[in-house]
Amino acid sequence: MSEKTTIYDIAKALNITAATVSRALNNNSRISKATRDLVVKKAAEMNYEQNRLALALKSGKSKNVGVVVPYIDRNFFSTVIRGIEEELYPLGYHVIICQTHENEEKEIETISNLLNAQVDGVLMSVSKTTQKTVHFQSVLNKDIPLVFFDRVKEMKGVSTVTIDDYEVAYEATEHLIEQGCKRIAHISGDWKLAIYKHRFKGYKKALEDYGISYNSDYLIKAKSEIGDGQNAIEKLFKLKEIPDAVFCSSDYIALGALQKLKELNVDVPSDFCVVGFSNEPFTQFLELSISSIDQVPRQMGKTAAKVFLEQLENEQGKIEKKVALKATLEKRKSSSRKLQ
Amino acid sequence: MSEKTTIYDIAKALNITAATVSRALNNNSRISKATRDLVVKKAAEMNYEQNRLALALKSGKSKNVGVVVPYIDRNFFSTVIRGIEEELYPLGYHVIICQTHENEEKEIETISNLLNAQVDGVLMSVSKTTQKTVHFQSVLNKDIPLVFFDRVKEMKGVSTVTIDDYEVAYEATEHLIEQGCKRIAHISGDWKLAIYKHRFKGYKKALEDYGISYNSDYLIKAKSEIGDGQNAIEKLFKLKEIPDAVFCSSDYIALGALQKLKELNVDVPSDFCVVGFSNEPFTQFLELSISSIDQVPRQMGKTAAKVFLEQLENEQGKIEKKVALKATLEKRKSSSRKLQ
DNA sequence: TTGTAGGCGTTATCAG
DNA sequence: CTGATAACGCCTACAA
Numbered sequence: 001m002s003e004k005t006t007i008y009d010i011a012k013a014l015n016i017t018a019a020t021v022s023r024a025l026n027n028n029s030r031i032s033k034a035t036r037d038l039v040v041k042k043a044a045e046m047n048y049e050q051n052r053l054a055l056a057l058k059s060g061k062s063k064n065v066g067v068v069v070p071y072i073d074r075n076f077f078s079t080v081i082r083g084i085e086e087e088l089y090p091l092g093y094h095v096i097i098c099q100t101h102e103n104e105e106k107e108i109e110t111i112s113n114l115l116n117a118q119v120d121g122v123l124m125s126v127s128k129t130t131q132k133t134v135h136f137q138s139v140l141n142k143d144i145p146l147v148f149f150d151r152v153k154e155m156k157g158v159s160t161v162t163i164d165d166y167e168v169a170y171e172a173t174e175h176l177i178e179q180g181c182k183r184i185a186h187i188s189g190d191w192k193l194a195i196y197k198h199r200f201k202g203y204k205k206a207l208e209d210y211g212i213s214y215n216s217d218y219l220i221k222a223k224s225e226i227g228d229g230q231n232a233i234e235k236l237f238k239l240k241e242i243p244d245a246v247f248c249s250s251d252y253i254a255l256g257a258l259q260k261l262k263e264l265n266v267d268v269p270s271d272f273c274v275v276g277f278s279n280e281p282f283t284q285f286l287e288l289s290i291s292s293i294d295q296v297p298r299q300m301g302k303t304a305a306k307v308f309l310e311q312l313e314n315e316q317g318k319i320e321k322k323v324a325l326k327a328t329l330e331k332r333k334s335s336s337r338k339l340q
Numbered sequence: 341m342s343e344k345t346t347i348y349d350i351a352k353a354l355n356i357t358a359a360t361v362s363r364a365l366n367n368n369s370r371i372s373k374a375t376r377d378l379v380v381k382k383a384a385e386m387n388y389e390q391n392r393l394a395l396a397l398k399s400g401k402s403k404n405v406g407v408v409v410p411y412i413d414r415n416f417f418s419t420v421i422r423g424i425e426e427e428l429y430p431l432g433y434h435v436i437i438c439q440t441h442e443n444e445e446k447e448i449e450t451i452s453n454l455l456n457a458q459v460d461g462v463l464m465s466v467s468k469t470t471q472k473t474v475h476f477q478s479v480l481n482k483d484i485p486l487v488f489f490d491r492v493k494e495m496k497g498v499s500t501v502t503i504d505d506y507e508v509a510y511e512a513t514e515h516l517i518e519q520g521c522k523r524i525a526h527i528s529g530d531w532k533l534a535i536y537k538h539r540f541k542g543y544k545k546a547l548e549d550y551g552i553s554y555n556s557d558y559l560i561k562a563k564s565e566i567g568d569g570q571n572a573i574e575k576l577f578k579l580k581e582i583p584d585a586v587f588c589s590s591d592y593i594a595l596g597a598l599q600k601l602k603e604l605n606v607d608v609p610s611d612f613c614v615v616g617f618s619n620e621p622f623t624q625f626l627e628l629s630i631s632s633i634d635q636v637p638r639q640m641g642k643t644a645a646k647v648f649l650e651q652l653e654n655e656q657g658k659i660e661k662k663v664a665l666k667a668t669l670e671k672r673k674s675s676s677r678k679l680q
Numbered sequence: 681t682t683g684t685a686g687g688c689g690t691t692a693t694c695a696g
Numbered sequence: 697c698t699g700a701t702a703a704c705g706c707c708t709a710c711a712a
Contacts, residue, residue: 004482006705017683022707032681052457053402054705057393057688064436064457072425073638078418085412085439094457096404096434099425117392117404117434142344255625282622285595298413346689357699362691370697394689397704 005046014042025050056118064094065308066114068124070102075280076297077125080149083301084123091309093120100127108135121145121308126153128190145311149304150295151193159311159320161304163295163327165195169202171329172247172275172293177210179273179337181245185218187232187257189249199249199277218243222253229256237264244272245335251276251283254290258334273335289332296325345386354382365390396458404434405648406454408464410442415620416637417465420489423641424463431649433460440467448475461485461648466493468530485651489644490635491533499651499660501644503635503667505535509542511669512587512615512633517550519613519677521585525558527572527597529589539589539617558583562593569596577604584612585675591616591623594630598674613675629672636665 007021014021016035023031024039025048042048056062067084069077085095096119100107107127114122115138122139126148133155139146140157152160176184186203189196200219207214217239222228229252236243248254254276258268266272268288276283279294307321347361354361356375363371364379365388382388396402407424409417425435436459440447447467454462455478462479466488473495479486480497492500516524526543529536540559547554557579562568569592576583588594594616598608606612608628616623619634647661 004705007707008705018705019684019707020682022705023682026707028708030681035681049452049456051397051705053393053397054688055707057391057397057690057704058706058708060688062393071422073415073418073422075413075415075418078413078415081437082411082413082439085437089438092453094436094438094453097421097425097437098429098434099422112389113432113434116389280621282625285622286625287627344689347691348689358689359691359700360698362689363698366691372697375697391689394704395691397688397706398690398692400704 004051005048006051007048010039010042010046010048013046014038060118061120062118063092064096064117064119065121065123066096066098066111066117066119068098068100068107068110068114068122070100070125070127072097072099076150076278076295079297080125080301080304083298083303084305085301086298087302087305088308102127102129104130104132108132111135111139115139115142115144119144121147121312123147123149123304123308125149125151127151128193131192145308147304147308147311149300151195154194157318157320159307159322161300161307161323161325162195163300164324165198165327166202166205168293168327168329169199169247170206171202172291173203173206174210175291175329175331176245176247176273176275176335177206177212179245179269179335181273182212183215183218183241183243183245184212185220185232185236185243185246187220187222187229187246187248187250187253189221189224191221196249203247215241217241224250224252226252226256226259229253229258230260231256233257233260233264245274246272247275249277251278251280251290251292254292254334255282255286258286258288258290269333269335269337273337275329275335279330284330284332288334291332291335292330294328294330296327300325344391345388346391347388350379350382350386350388353386354378400458401460402458403432404436404457404459405461405463406436406438406451406457406459408438408440408447408450408454408462410440410465410467412437412439416490416618416635419637420465420641420644423638423643424645425641426638427642427645428648442467442469444470444472448472451475451479455479455482455484459484461487461652463487463489463644463648465489465491467491468533471532485648487644487648487651489640491535494534497658497660499647499662501640501647501663501665502535503640504664505538505667506542506545508633508667508669509539509587510546511542512631513543513546514550515631515669515671516585516587516613516615516675517546517552519585519609519675521613522552523555523558523581523583523585524552525560525572525576525583525586527560527562527569527586527588527590527593529561529564531561536589543587555581557581564590564592566592566596566599569593569598570600571596573597573600573604585614586612587615589617591618591620591630591632594632594674595622595626598628598630609673609675609677613677615669615675619670624670624672628674631672631675632670634668634670636667640665 007018011018024036098110146158149161276292279292283290351358364376438450486498489501616632619632623630
């Protein structure tokens with residue numbers, strides 16, 4: 001029972017040739033209905049299942065895609081992957097997932113492994129530390145679609161799927177201004193990642209448009225952890241002109257900020273407003289729920305998958321698509337003065 | 341540049357045969373250092389990379405494992421997968437992920453696809469709706485290791501990795517008793533899943549051991565959503581003898597319960613204690629943090645991977661391993677009277 | 681409509 | 697130590 005039956009086994013049992021079996025199973029036009037039925041029946045009887053590996057080797061298409069992310073258990077990434085899987089599974093693709101742990105070396109190695117495994121495409125979010133682009137180039141050199149989502153690297157030949165970071169950051173800042181905030185701080189991330197730069201620019205533009213002068217003391221760069229949010233608030237509250245709002249590039253920073261604000265007995269949102277980024281599940285469960293930006297991760301995954309498929313079709317065209325999805329600001333208590 | 345170089349290309353360039361190239365690249369003993377160096381150098385020069393697909397077809401080992409879960413973006417599952425990936429990647433395995441959406445048909449189809457793709461093993465958490473076991477049997481029939489984690493089905497030949505649901509449920513209930521709770525309710529899930537039954541039994545045993553008689557009015561079966569927690573509390577508070585604590589099989593239920601309790605102006609934990617299950621990230625971020633049980637998902641993933649590897653080695657032995665990891669109760673505010 | 685033969689890229693076996 | 701050959705399972709010209 002542990003033996004796998006091949007088309008040869010079926011052929012032998014039916015006294016025909018493997019080629020005929022193959023044709024019958026693939027609904028090839030050049031086959032008589034009689035033998036087709038016969039073969040199909042026998043195949044079922046013998047529990048035949050096509051060996052995708054052999055097919056892959058023969059056809060040059062593995063029907064696998066590689067998905068590379070920093071950490072798979074980050075809510076944002078796992079949701080993107082969910083979208084990718086749901087879009088690609090019905091078409092017969094399998095999704096191979098790999099983690100870089102935000103490590104460039106690992107990313108390079110991973111991509112090489114994926115290429116060796118003959119994936120039909122690579123969908124990824126680049127690691128924070130990544131500087132080189134040779135590994136991306138090696139994907140392109142093999143004419144394999146490369147799609148970046150969220151964390152992108154600008155390169156010729158690769159498609160990208162992002163959110164409109166600039167616009168939504170503008171929108172968030174505008175929202176804070178509308179709440180009556182005058183001294184709006186911004187906690188940003190590592191500018192090596194374009195997303196953080198875009199968010200900063202949207203923030204700054206909104207200030208300008210509303211006649212609020214940009215104060216560089218109000219810009220803090222930090223990692224994305226709770227402690228960083230606490231530290232940032234501590235720092236901001238030592239300034240001569242203490243801010244009255246903060247737009248954070250991460251929900252964890254926003255959470256840390258809120259914790260520290262509570263410690264300082266600052267009333268949120270009356271005296272201070274907070275907006276986060278990512279719409280992590282916890283933001284809505286808090287007593288003092290956190291306004292945040294939904295990055296539509298599932299849609300991003302589905303879109304990335306679709307872009308991959310498009311690239312696959314236009315193998316000659318080498319199309320390079322840049323999609324920016326509309327992210328949405330979820331207004332919650334931490335920044336809703338009027339609702340109080 | 342889009343051409344992939346094979347060992348034949350190298351052989352041709354060096355005027356030797358492909359077999360020799362293969363040997364050189366695989367550090368076969370029967371090869372002279374001179375030619376080996378020559379080949380290795382040339383291979384690097386020509387950007388040679390081994391085609392895993394061809395190797396897989398030849399060897400019968402794809403170096404891929406399939407991981408099947410209901411939804412990949414559930415924190416618990418994505419963390420398990422993280423553990424699996426981290427354990428298996430260094431050994432050259434790739435992880436293929438598939439979602440069942442809690443649908444038996446999809447689960448059956450998925451496993452069939454995975455088998456066709458010649459995965460070397462299947463690691464999975466069964467869908468809530470699954471009744472049949474034929475698809476699991478078909479994995480075993482091909483002598484491919486099958487490892488269940490968390491949500492298992494008892495079958496000969498499969499290994500399982502779970503947490504000690506019974507013990508930790510006992511521990512949680514005991515903890516509530518120690519807080520002085522006398523009328524402890526339990527919100528359970530669908531008993532088609534063994535985990536829920538085990539948790540109930542642990543809960544019941546603890547009551548018995550402490551001389552508290554079990555009251556069937558205090559047992560509520562529910563799904564795992566916030567609304568279910570709210571409804572449960574509503575129901576419990578209509579009883580003649582209103583409970584003073586609840587042990588929930590899910591953190592979302594615990595959250596819903598707390599929301600409703602607040603609505604009813606019940607003081608937690610002074611007048612009512614709550615314990616959840618899963619240690620979802622949000623439980624610790626809440627103002628009124630929720631006591632919960634950590635299912636050590638990362639460790640579960642790593643363990644499942646190790647068990648898979650063991651099964652692989654003992655291909656003859658057909659060992660069947662049942663591992664129960666020690667889960668830990670994280671005591672937080674929702675049930676900590678003494679700390680208040 | 682069906683059979684024959686070759687090849688996808690590797691490795692293993694058997695000679696030499 | 698190296699070369700030739702076959703085989704993994706499948707598909708697809710080409711020939712019959």
